[in-house]
Amino acid sequence: MxxxxxxxxxxxxxxxxxxxxxxxxxxxxxxxxxxxxxxxxxxxxxxxxxxxxxxxxxxxxxxxxxxxxxxxxxxxxxxxxxxxxxxxxxxxxxxxxxxxxxxxxxxxxxxxxxxxxxxxxxxxxxxxxxxxxxxxxxxxxxxxxxxxxxxxxxxxxxxxxxxxxxxxxxxxxxxxxxxVGSPKQRIQEDYLRILRYFRFYGRVTVSAGQHDPATLEAIRENASGLAAISGERIWVELKKMVVANHAAHLLELMYKLGLPQYIGLPVEGDVEEMRRVWQYVKDHSPKPMTVMSALFRSSEDVEKLDLRLKISREEKNLGLFLVKHRGQLLKSQDDPDSLKPYTDFIIDSRELDAQSKVCELLKYQGEEKLLAEMSRWSLPRFPVSGHDLRRMGITSGKEIGTVLQNLRDLWKKDRYQMDKDELLNHVNKS
Known part of the structure; x- marks a missing residue:
């Protein structure tokens, strides 16, 4: 725009x-x-x-x-x-x-x-x-x-x-x-303006790195003022900044100016990883936490961010998920271009936002082909229920759970193609 x-x-x-x-x-x-x-x-x-x-x-x-x-x-x-x-x-x-x-x-x-x-x-x-x-x-x-x-x-x-x-x-x-006027004076009136400067820089400017040195020095000198700003206000600005233009440049600059310790970011954040991930995600509408997660070296960094900024449960869970599963831990060793390990994970997790999390993971990993496939994939419905097994005479709750899991594994192995009758026939045979 x-x-x-x-x-x-x-x-x-x-x-x-x-x-x-x-x-x-x-x-x-x-x-x-x-x-x-x-x-x-x-x-x-x-x-x-x-x-x-x-x-x-x-x-x-x-x-x-x-x-x-x-x-x-x-x-x-x-x-x-x-x-x-x-x-x-x-x-x-x-x-x-x-x-x-x-x-x-x-x-x-x-x-x-x-x-x-x-x-x-x-x-x-x-x-x-x-x-x-x-x-x-x-x-x-x-x-x-x-x-x-x-x-x-x-x-x-x-x-x-x-x-x-x-x-x-x-x-x-x-x-x-x-x-407007003196950067130092404007910042000292409201220290959140430091982050607003970065946010609008990413929104307005064409090229990265065209900052007025006096402005950057005023930010550096007043960075500690952000410690008194509420986490909620900081997170509003950060979320907009990290998905806009020049996000990698701006985050790296914030580290050079000494801002992270005052706004919940890890002091020893992985800036190199963040730059790499930004190249993957910038054209795929990433969620703010997807970009931020590249700075985190462990789940403890996510917890500390939450403590300072009071992020939502959904945002925190996404950060923990990405830190845990990045590095292609879900990727098939036999067929690296297969979407199936990811779809199996979604089905097994049974969480409403599992597919959304996996999409963010694919963005993070730079898996454009798999991301395109995932965007077209619809979560299939497992066709067998405990009620179906009870009608077959299986009454033990423990046994029902075991049979359902076995059938689910069989259904996944067949790439979710088997219908109810085919699956129940396997129960009769066993």
Whole structure:
């Protein structure tokens, strides 16, 4: 999506610095932008216009629209305070939900079965690297100054006017990722921005290794700040980064900058294995844990990651599975191109996600041919049940279990082709 040509109609252009008061502006007229307008948005816009408050689309949605993509989530910014918004919405009979963000200036209005999250312009009064005390403002540039990256600091008026205070559009066209102003200051306001930098680098840039040395030095100097960031927030960023472009380069760079010990990655991670595996998986939509597992040298590394990041049970189980079975342990020694050892494993495991795990293992091992076969393979149903054996007069539970296992082995040996009658005939013969 980032390779699409950015070609809106430019009205005016003014380059600026942090102390500039005049933004670069341009007019956006695209189908993606027009598609955002609904009965709900039109109603919200009318309310703000009636009360003479400005309302603009903010942050990532602007970045996506300039990249030719319709954003999945649209956040709005306004000059109205939370109290003023509540008064406007109440008078208009609009329901408000999820008031947890109100102290940070966010009000969520629900109209025409849509939610609209609107946040008052803010400046950071005090930060501790995780949270910020904010003060409301009507100055759009001051709000832009507190955002992390230039490409995320733009606003879009509902008339299509882009307001760009820090050359975010220029950086987006040039596939460049920069912090707004001082990298050190932006990072110290919220240390998670270190990982956001890496994530957006993988999402936006064309080539690996084109980092500003001052930015990397700021990351190195402030890496320890990530120790205080919650594991859940770190994992959200890591999961997106490790399946995007340049993932191997970025993970290796994170090791060089001393980040792993603060974010749950093994300090002595197997970077060489990770680079090798990335070449296998990058074109096959790997799950994040498939890439991460290449760094792990043992199951203990998976446990430590889980302890720090609180990953899901499914993610943890996949990591343990890959660490245990990588190295082609399931591969047939007699026929290395056979899918059967993998299908037998799936059938024997009787886990709902066994086939998904095996697919990730095949990606990890670079088995493209077997992966293609596995994607076409459907789990066959074993045709015999304990009820069938009881009707044949076998009543012992232990004996039923033994017979079923013998029949299952026979069925697997025949490549799952034998039907119920053929299998039950073997019971009669025995």
């Amino acid at each position: 980032w390779r699409r040509i950015l070609n809106p109609v430019i009205i005016s252009r003014v380059h600026l610095t942090l102390i500039s008061r005049s933004p670069f502006t341009m007019q956006l007229k695209t189908t993606e932008f027009q598609s955002l307008f609904s009965d709900g948005l039109n109603s919200i816009a009318e309310i703000f216009e009636k009360h003479k408050f400005e309302l603009r689309i903010a942050g990532g949605a602007v970045r996506d629209l300039l990249s030719g993509k319709r954003p999945e989530d649209v956040d709005f910014a306004t000059t109205a305070t939370p109290e003023e918004m509540k008064s406007m919405f109440q008078n208009a009979g609009i329901r408000m939900i999820n008031n947890k963000g109100e102290k940070h200036g966010t009000i969520t209005a629900r109209i025409h079965n849509e939610n609209f999250e609107v946040t008052t312009l803010r400046v950071d009064v005090q930060t501790d690297g995780r949270h910020a005390e904010v003060e409301f403002t009507t100055d759009w540039q001051k709000d832009a100054e507190r955002r992390d990256l230039t490409i995320n600091s733009m606003f879009l008026g509902l008339d299509g006017t882009i307001y760009d205070y820090f050359q975010g559009y220029e950086d987006l066209k040039n596939r460049k990722v920069r912090f």
